[in-house]
Amino acid sequence: MESYSSYFQSQSGYGTSWNFDTFKNLGEISPTVQSHLKQVYFTLCCALVASVVGTYLHILWNIGGLLTTLACLGCMVWLLSSPPYEETKRCRLLMAAAVFEGASIGPLVDLAIQIDYSILVTGFVGCAIAFGCFSAVAVFARRREFLYLGALLSSGVSILFWLQFASNIFGGSASLFKFELYFGLLVFLGYIVFDTQEIIEKAHFGDLDYVKHALTLFTDFVAVFVRILIIMLKNSMENKEKKRKRRD
Secondary structure: OHHHHHHHHHHHOOOOOHHHHHHOOOOOOOOHHHHHHHHHHHHHHHHHHHHHHHHHHHHHHHOOOOHHHHHHHHHHHHHOOOOOOOHHHHHHHEEEEEEHHHHOOOOHHHHHHOOOOHHHHHHHHHHHHHHHHHHHHHOOOOOOOOOHHHHHHHHHHHHHHHHHHHHHHHOOOOOOHOOOOOOOHHHHHHHHHHHHHHHHHHHOOOOOOOHHHHHHHHHHHHHHHHHHHHHHHHHHHHHHHHHHHOOO
């Protein structure tokens, strides 16, 4: 208890000192939950590698599209409906879903490579940093501190859905598209924090289904990556258009 109280005291106020021991102290997170988180993040890394393979397959054979998106959703549904004890099967389904997801976003990645390869690298690094920072916020925060975000984020997703629905029917302006893009990025960054704390909370109560939890974080990562990549592509094309107009 003494170590827990010292950790929380170090978090309150600007006048308190910070040291590496505080950083190592995970507050109320037990060794079992810490081990679970390591397993979740390792599985997430494997899923991201599988997604890169799927993107590469699209670049080679142009396989990404509606079919790969449906296949990805099918694998996810199959995974979530499979019992937790079928661990090997569920891991394979997760990797298959990741490959299909990578192929589905392949056209966007291919476009980024054609315009400027550095956009892809910068976008991925930026997404990884954002994901790591927001995950760290959730891990080092007090338990349940950010679980209230669920209702707000669900409302945000509903707003995004209706904006997309309205723009498809009535047509959307450039400003509306920009709002959807940045608001969507903000919502899914919030989901990283919320989902991470929810995973920690569930693990405290014995839910150690690392495959399902890795799937949750994988979908968050892809959602953030796609939006960051679109923002960077849009900015790059606008800058090139401005330079072209100056030359003319």
